[in-house]
Amino acid sequence: MNINDFDLKSISTHIEGTEDFISIDNDKCNLCNRCLVICIMNLWKKREGKIVLAEDYKQKCVECAACYQVCEPGAINFQYPAGGTGVVFEQG
Amino acid sequence: MKEYDIVIVGGGPGGSMAAKVAAEKGLKTIFFERGRKPGEKNSSGCGLGPRMWRSWPNMMKTLTEDKCPSLRAGRFARNYLVDKKGEVSAMILARPTESVAYEPAKSFITMNCYRSEFDPWIADLATNAGAELKCSLLIKGLIKENGTVKGVIDEKGEKYMAPIVIGADGAVSMVAKQSGLRDKWYHDHITLVPQYDFYAPREKIDLIMHEEALAIWWMAGGIPSAYQVFFGDGFHVGLGNWMHSWERNPLYYLNYVVNLKHFQRTIKMLDAKPREVQAHLLPWMPYPEKTYANGVMLIGDAAGFPCPLEAEGIFPAMESAEIAVEVAAEAIAEGDYSENKLKEYERRWQEESSIGTEFEAGPELWSVWKALPFNAKNMDWFIPMVSEALTGIFDWSEPHKVRIRQIIAHVKKYLPQAMPTLMSELVPLFTKALEDDMGKLMDPAIMPTLINSLPKLMSLMPDKKKKRRRRK
Numbered sequence: 001m002n003i004n005d006f007d008l009k010s011i012s013t014h015i016e017g018t019e020d021f022i023s024i025d026n027d028k029c030n031l032c033n034r035c036l037v038i039c040i041m042n043l044w045k046k047r048e049g050k051i052v053l054a055e056d057y058k059q060k061c062v063e064c065a066a067c068y069q070v071c072e073p074g075a076i077n078f079q080y081p082a083g084g085t086g087v088v089f090e091q092g
Numbered sequence: 093m094k095e096y097d098i099v100i101v102g103g104g105p106g107g108s109m110a111a112k113v114a115a116e117k118g119l120k121t122i123f124f125e126r127g128r129k130p131g132e133k134n135s136s137g138c139g140l141g142p143r144m145w146r147s148w149p150n151m152m153k154t155l156t157e158d159k160c161p162s163l164r165a166g167r168f169a170r171n172y173l174v175d176k177k178g179e180v181s182a183m184i185l186a187r188p189t190e191s192v193a194y195e196p197a198k199s200f201i202t203m204n205c206y207r208s209e210f211d212p213w214i215a216d217l218a219t220n221a222g223a224e225l226k227c228s229l230l231i232k233g234l235i236k237e238n239g240t241v242k243g244v245i246d247e248k249g250e251k252y253m254a255p256i257v258i259g260a261d262g263a264v265s266m267v268a269k270q271s272g273l274r275d276k277w278y279h280d281h282i283t284l285v286p287q288y289d290f291y292a293p294r295e296k297i298d299l300i301m302h303e304e305a306l307a308i309w310w311m312a313g314g315i316p317s318a319y320q321v322f323f324g325d326g327f328h329v330g331l332g333n334w335m336h337s338w339e340r341n342p343l344y345y346l347n348y349v350v351n352l353k354h355f356q357r358t359i360k361m362l363d364a365k366p367r368e369v370q371a372h373l374l375p376w377m378p379y380p381e382k383t384y385a386n387g388v389m390l391i392g393d394a395a396g397f398p399c400p401l402e403a404e405g406i407f408p409a410m411e412s413a414e415i416a417v418e419v420a421a422e423a424i425a426e427g428d429y430s431e432n433k434l435k436e437y438e439r440r441w442q443e444e445s446s447i448g449t450e451f452e453a454g455p456e457l458w459s460v461w462k463a464l465p466f467n468a469k470n471m472d473w474f475i476p477m478v479s480e481a482l483t484g485i486f487d488w489s490e491p492h493k494v495r496i497r498q499i500i501a502h503v504k505k506y507l508p509q510a511m512p513t514l515m516s517e518l519v520p521l522f523t524k525a526l527e528d529d530m531g532k533l534m535d536p537a538i539m540p541t542l543i544n545s546l547p548k549l550m551s552l553m554p555d556k557k558k559k560r561r562r563r564k
Contacts, residue, residue, distance in 0.1 A: 002305060008369050009367050011288075011367060011368050011369050012368065012369050013197075013368075016094040034336075036340075037338055037340065038284060038335070038338055038341070038342065039341075040341065040342050040343045040369070040371050041342070042285045043339065062207070062370060062371045063133065063134055064134070064284060064369065064371035064372050064373055065263075065264040065373055066284045066335070066373060068264070068276075069264070069276055069277060069279075069282060069284075069335060069373060070279070070335050070336075076156075076517075078264075079232075080126055080133075080230055080264070081230075082230060082247055083126045083227070083229040083246075083247060084127070084128050084227070084228030084231040085132070086133075086230075088127070088128075088132050088133075089131075089132055089133065089134070089135060089206060089207075089208065089288045089368065089370055090132070090367075090368060091137060091162075091206045091208055091323075091326065091367060091368050
């Protein structure tokens with residue numbers, strides 16, 4: 001078994017909520033790429049010179065908030081998703 | 093609008109402990125958990141330190157396997173040193189040593205369990221004591237009047253008023269942010285910790301890891317040191333580093349560990365299957381910042397209390413919970429919730445708790461960890477040098493006299509890289525740790541006893557260059 005073959009989504013559980021809880025203000029973004037490097041679920045992409053968040057992030061985000069924490073210009077806004085939704089750590 | 097004596101944001105070990113102690117003091121208490129139950133959000137399998145059994149013996153007696161099936165006593169830990177080729181080059185076993193003074197610390201270093209079971213257990217103690225728990229509810233903001241926090245507001249707009257709000261809401265603390273105590277962490281005060289959890293049959297772990305089930309530490313060049321911690325029916329493997337230390341995706345480093353030949357062998361032997369992927373932020377800092385404001389106190393991870401060497405977080409979270417609630421009860425009795433009154437909380441954790449004692453040497457301990465286990469570059473000399481020095485003599489490739497020369501020559505090669513780091517990390521640490529006893533240790537009165545007990549050095553030296561032959 002090779003861990004690189006893991007489908008990360010298959011080993012995480014989500015209760016998808018309706019409201020957005022992460023956003024980026026591209027006017028503040030300085031394109032440092034730290035969010036791209038740090039997200040273990042690869043939810044940040046660069047498209048046409050702009051950082052964008054994956055559309056299906058609500059089904060994948062593990063709510064570590066690393067992108068928010070690492071963003072020095074404060075372009076990434078992060079709040080926890082609505083109570084009872086989002087990632088579920090069954091073992092924790 | 094509902095009114096309470098004390099509102100606690102967060103249902104982890106710190107928040108639940110605070111709720112339990114507050115309810116036991118007869119305070120009208122509510123605490124909030126954004127997950128459907130405590131322990132299902134941003135937590136990770138944990139090691140409970142033996143100090144918990146010393147500080148709260150009656151409470152800890154009730155933590156049994158039927159309530160928490162994932163419990164596994166971590167008596168010994170294996171430390172694997174991995175060389176540049178990805179081979180295990182040495183293994184060191186760590187267990188409670190002779191100087192460990194009390195039970196149960198003599199029996200285990202950590203009691204491992206999953207937070208999905210531990211957190212509900214402690215939250216139940218709080219609700220049984222009379223605290224109210226609301227789950228599946230996110231607290232969105234603080235209610236402030238004239239610069240003083242007066243309560244909290246939930247995601248539905250419901251208000252919960254209380255003269256004291258305790259922020260037990262972890263590393264990404266809304267309470268810290270909105271009370272003005274912290275916007276974001278400094279990048280070298282917070283780590284990111286990705287983890288994989290694996291299922292493994294209980295009996296396989298019993299048989300193969302036995303008493304060595306605390307953890308396997310994987311120290312390898314090019315990655316921050318990783319841990320593989322064992323629980324009732326599984327284990328997790330993870331590693332952490334400060335925010336700006338990740339040059340590549342964190343899973344790149346974690347996958348490197350999992351794909352080591354030796355790690356793959358543990359997976360096969362234990363019949364393990366990947367079960368869950370997790371990641372969380374973990375404060376890991378030289379000294380906590382301010383932990384109180386008007387009407388507010390921060391405890392646990394929200395306050396930055398995980399220990400500066402190994403980031404043990406649960407014990408300090410629960411200890412700070414107790415202190416914060418004591419101060420809250422006094423503040424309520426006096427009707428004074430000002431910053432000026434609540435700074436007593438900071439004084440107590442600094443001067444009268446193990447958190448304060450731990451952080452006395454915080455900058456030195458933090459620096460050692462940063463320079464060694466989490467410094468991928470320093471591992472390049474640390475691992476071959478330590479492996480050589482500790483295990484090089486157990487070898488049949490040459491006569492042992494020749495081996496000793498080879499080992500010394502080899503270790504010497506790494507010294508120019510090693511010495512500056514070792515000296516600049518260890519001298520300040522030992523000086524700080526021994527500062528109270530330095531005079532006693534250097535006491536001239538004990539020197540003659542020490543010197544007299546040593547054999548005369550010259551008489552120990554064998555004759556130089558004299559061929560040794562059978563005695564006639």
